[in-house]
Amino acid sequence: MTPAAPTVPATTAAAERPTRRRRHGRLLARLAHLVGVLVLVTLAATALVDLLPGSPAATILGPTATAEAIAELEAETGYDRPLPERYATWLGNALTGDLGSSVQSNRPVLEQILDRVPVTLELTVLALVMALAAAVPAALLAAHREGGPADRAATGLASGLLSVPVFVAGVLLIYAFAVVTGWFPVSGWSPLSDGLVDNLAFAFLPALALAIGEAPGFYRLLRGDLVHTLHQDFVRTAEVRGLPRRYVLLRHALRPSSFSLLTVAAMTFGRLLAGSVVVESLFALPGLGALALQAIPARDLPLIQGIVALVAVVYVVVNMVVDAAYAVLDPRVRAA
């Protein structure tokens, strides 16, 4: 959700060629950094409980709870223990796949989360596909004639859509395509196992609402990179050779211009897994975000802690994979 920071021109980094040893050292430092991030993130999720005023167990169970029930829950969850001990226990259990059990339903947290992941995952993938399917052709069209009517129309539309919050987009989509025309169901979900058509009917509007939020960013990024690439010498060379514009755009310019888009799309994927709370709540979808939202009034802390930790870990891992993929795709990164 963080807006893209303005790019800062890098200083002329001394063109040093890394030796293999130095490269290994850097890789190790990077790995240590990531492990540190993972520890801090999960520790913060564990420390969440300490923000509760008074005894967590008493707060969770409410004012009518008996002293025995409170003591029992404390023994079960370990909320009366100091933070380092709690964290060590949680980490040990988490590494063996045990995230504790929900206070509400007593079911294992991991099981509950895995139940909800397919919905959120499908929504995320659909939204990404929609956003890219709109942004890439639009960017190609716009960069083809920089400053032309198509460019101005698409760029204007993008900056307009960029300012539509997801909940506004969602409500307007429901109004236009469910309430007024009745083309799609207002809310609800039908699992993929009950048939593709029904499933897509329920998934389409929420995914579109998410895509509207992401597509303008994708468009702006790719258009900027394309324009930059199209001004380079090798493109001019290709044009002088008499290659058709379409061929130059697709075969020469698109590939070197798509690195930042790929990075951002992958990071968006990680972010949407957690960020679809609003859409899931609006369309009443049984996803991960809805699960988190349900856990709040019940103060189901083990469940919330599990979701926050899992999402943060997924985000860190996705970032790591993106970093690695970036190095494989773009040889310049390997040397830098």
Place this chain on the structure above:
Amino acid sequence: MSTGTGTAVATPVAKRRPALWLALGWLGLVVLLALTADLLPLPAPDEPVGAPSLAPFAPDGPLLGTDPIGRSVASRLVHGARLSLLVGLSATLIAAVVGTALGLCAAYLRGAAERVIALVTDSLLAFPPLLVLLALAAVVRPGLTTLAVSLGLLFVPAFTRLSKALAVVEMGREYVLAARVLGASGPRMLTRELLPVCLAPVAAYAVVVLATIMVIEGSLSFLGVGIPPPAASWGSMIAGGKDFLFDAPYLIALPCLAIFATVFALNTAGDWFRGLTARGER
């Protein structure tokens, strides 16, 4: 973790002038209304003033109609603007001040301090803001202060990265070297040499961050975990109206329009400001 290395493409400022003036005008209006909310001849935002769900410009109702429990829409819009602005501005201020300070320190001190700062900011970045705020809402009662502080902290890394990147470039310049050779102290280097360079880009970025934070505040209110009712917020107005879409679509129209116009105006102003500071650097 790498961010995209997108190339900033300068937008022609002159061509966007009308949109820019509109944006600045709207922002001025919103700020003015929010500041003078108590002086305006409006009914209280949390008490019924007429029949429920009256359409705007209805002959016997308040000017912009009433919400599903009969409260004045005009009053709730204005008080919602005040709330959003208050949360957004204080959170942005916290994020900008803390983030810039950390970024400058990281660029100036390098070494272990830089690594620790990177560790903390990367960890903060790993948390999806909305989810963290949801988790916090389960633990502490959401109020103006908690909301502003937690939103502010979540946006610290953005400013840290920006100011660090800017300061690292400056650290290599002659005038910084000259100051150092002349024996300038650490605090002096940070505030007199590095800070002035970062101020304009940070301020330009803050405008865009403000828009993002206002959207998150709206999302939280929409989910019912923002500032608790009966306080008015654009997000909760939309949430309250969405169940009456079929009979009274106008209930969501005005708050939707208000939040879109404000975010759009902030983005437009931020882009323009950013273009200006980028040109100044060249």
